[in-house]
Amino acid sequence: EAGVTQSPTHLIKTRGQQATLRCSPISGHTSVYWYQQALGLGLQFLLWYDEGEERNRGNFPPRFSGRQFPNYSSELNVNALELEDSALYLCASSSPAGLNSPLHFGNGTRLTVT
Amino acid sequence: SQELEQSPQSLIVQEGKNLTINCTSSKTLYGLYWYKQKYGEGLIFLMMLQKGGEEKSHEKITAKLDEKKQQSSLHITASQPSHAGIYLCGAGSGAGSYQLTFGKGTKLSVIP
Numbered sequence: 001e002a003g004v005t006q007s008p009t010h011l012i013k014t015r016g017q018q019a020t021l022r023c024s025p026i027s028g029h030t031s032v033y034w035y036q037q038a039l040g041l042g043l044q045f046l047l048w049y050d051e052g053e054e055r056n057r058g059n060f061p062p063r064f065s066g067r068q069f070p071n072y073s074s075e076l077n078v079n080a081l082e083l084e085d086s087a088l089y090l091c092a093s094s095s096p097a098g099l100n101s102p103l104h105f106g107n108g109t110r111l112t113v114t
Numbered sequence: 115s116q117e118l119e120q121s122p123q124s125l126i127v128q129e130g131k132n133l134t135i136n137c138t139s140s141k142t143l144y145g146l147y148w149y150k151q152k153y154g155e156g157l158i159f160l161m162m163l164q165k166g167g168e169e170k171s172h173e174k175i176t177a178k179l180d181e182k183k184q185q186s187s188l189h190i191t192a193s194q195p196s197h198a199g200i201y202l203c204g205a206g207s208g209a210g211s212y213q214l215t216f217g218k219g220t221k222l223s224v225i226p
Contacts, residue, residue, distance in 0.1 A: 004156070033213055033214075035216075042216060042217070042218040042219065043202065043204075043216040045213050045214070045215065048213045056213060058213075088154065090156060090157070092157075102147055102159050102162050103147070103157075103159070103204075103214060104159060105149075105156040105157040105158075105159075106156050107155050107156040108154075108155065108156055110154065
């Protein structure tokens with residue numbers, strides 16, 4: 001069974017540009033979560049999508065947005081990039097088994113903003 | 115909001131030694147998850163604990179959730195270099211909430 005896949009692995013952008021990160025969940029998983037892991041800050045919850053809808057978002061500005069497609073894959077868009085957006089962005093998926101189903105993570109996209 | 119405090123922040127042990135990592139919550143835990151992360155990579159799911167007093171083991175790693183469901187410990191027996199990495203605990207933030215809040219992690223180094 002293929003795990004959660006993320007692309008690209010690395011992304012280098014200039015301040016003010018836009019970045020698009022992609023995630024494919026494990027087959028059969030309908031929920032996708034996005035987390036930001038910046039140096040020294042730990043894992044911060046960004047967004048949660050389930051069945052194509054945004055279910056919850058963390059304490060991030062509106063320039064962080066995303067969507068989930070009918071095949072349950074997801075995209076994270078970051079507009080007007082700032083230097084502090086440099087981080088490892090992790091995507092996770094979970095099954096529709098209900099509350100307390102473990103999250104399975106991809107290997108992340110390393111975003112560097114210069 | 116829920117906060118998870120992990121201790122210690124970092125740990126250096128000699129190969130073969132036992133070690134324990136703790137995770138303490140500011141609120142009752144609705145499911146406690148342990149993950150391992152190698153630097154710059156994704157998180158690998160280790161174990162999930164849900165019931166007070168629950169204990170689970172996988173190979174040389176044992177995780178426990180206390181009766182009050184506010185603290186968990188991860189114990190590694192006879193550590194090996196392959197155990198090195200960052201261990202993170204994560205918890206659901208309440209009934210009906212699916213995303214996890216994570217502690218800041220414990221960095222484990224195992225010296226051969």
